[in-house]
Amino acid sequence: MVIVETTRGLFRVVEVYYPRAPEEIDAVQKSVAPNRVVYIRQAPIVFEFVRCAAWHRATATILLDLGRDIDQLFSEASSTCRRQIRKIDRISNQAEVQRNDSSAYLDFLRLYNNFVAEGRHGEQLSRSRLDALKPFTDVFVAYFEGRPLCGHVFIRDRALGRVGLLLSASTRLRGEDAPIFVGSMNRWLHWHEIQLYKSEGMLVYDLGGAGTDTPRQAGIARFKQSFGGRQVLEHNYIAARPIARMAIAFFYAMRRVRSAGSTSGFAAGGLLAGSGWTRVGPSLRYQSSHREGGVKP
Numbered sequence: 001m002v003i004v005e006t007t008r009g010l011f012r013v014v015e016v017y018y019p020r021a022p023e024e025i026d027a028v029q030k031s032v033a034p035n036r037v038v039y040i041r042q043a044p045i046v047f048e049f050v051r052c053a054a055w056h057r058a059t060a061t062i063l064l065d066l067g068r069d070i071d072q073l074f075s076e077a078s079s080t081c082r083r084q085i086r087k088i089d090r091i092s093n094q095a096e097v098q099r100n101d102s103s104a105y106l107d108f109l110r111l112y113n114n115f116v117a118e119g120r121h122g123e124q125l126s127r128s129r130l131d132a133l134k135p136f137t138d139v140f141v142a143y144f145e146g147r148p149l150c151g152h153v154f155i156r157d158r159a160l161g162r163v164g165l166l167l168s169a170s171t172r173l174r175g176e177d178a179p180i181f182v183g184s185m186n187r188w189l190h191w192h193e194i195q196l197y198k199s200e201g202m203l204v205y206d207l208g209g210a211g212t213d214t215p216r217q218a219g220i221a222r223f224k225q226s227f228g229g230r231q232v233l234e235h236n237y238i239a240a241r242p243i244a245r246m247a248i249a250f251f252y253a254m255r256r257v258r259s260a261g262s263t264s265g266f267a268a269g270g271l272l273a274g275s276g277w278t279r280v281g282p283s284l285r286y287q288s289s290h291r292e293g294g295v296k297p
Helices: 022-031 070-075 079-090 102-119 127-136 179-199 215-225 242-260
Strands: 002-008 011-017 036-043 054-065 095-099 137-144 147-157 162-170 204-209 230-240
Touching: 002 127, 002 147, 011 022, 022 036, 054 215, 070 079, 070 179, 079 179, 095 102, 095 179, 102 127, 102 137, 102 147, 102 162, 127 137, 127 147, 137 179, 147 179, 162 179, 179 204, 204 215
Parallel strands: 011 036, 162 204
Antiparallel strands: 002 011, 036 230, 054 204, 054 230, 095 137, 137 147, 147 162
């Protein structure tokens, strides 16, 4: 389990990644204070909340087993994925990857914030936020002829042997390079990371969310599914006291306004209406998503 704490205005935001036991969630519930918002991310089981209000959202993610032979992992990727990786391999003397150095941090910050501005999806990433993530993450940036084209931030849980894609950005929307070439660089960067993490003894490479609620999400899911792997269902929660819940509601309303380009995001319908989150009821019991069958590819 990885815990990241940051400050946003008057509130303390706590992000808990990969909790696996009910007692871990009970400890989290006890820590929820009036000015604390707790996000629980990618739990493999459904948890019960009895100490505070919470909202739940299940999401699909794609996991690669790094314990398998590297040639077998490559063979299970789609033919398009393999072809694009090989294309960059042939010109790899012009490409390079930087990890966790000052150039990678600065270039990823620029890549990500430009990508968000161009695509009108997600929130701007501050330097302080990226600095807070540093002890728990790896930042990768792929360069072609010295220009940063794409980058990834991975959350890292060494105890579990799991790394998970947290943030991703590229120059695909900028129009300076052909989108298909930027996409090839992105696949090549993923393959570089897969090989590197395997060599470092990590066990699971998590490609992140594979939702299909919108055409954009479906396109991202197809990209991730092209690497093969296993698709599973995991569970996310938001736990907060009343004042913090109002701040969360405002946050999601503003996100909908930015995405829609209008004030339609303020339509009535519940605290987190339209955000995909559902209030957790007291009848929920611990049950394994894997016993339920999860989500098959």
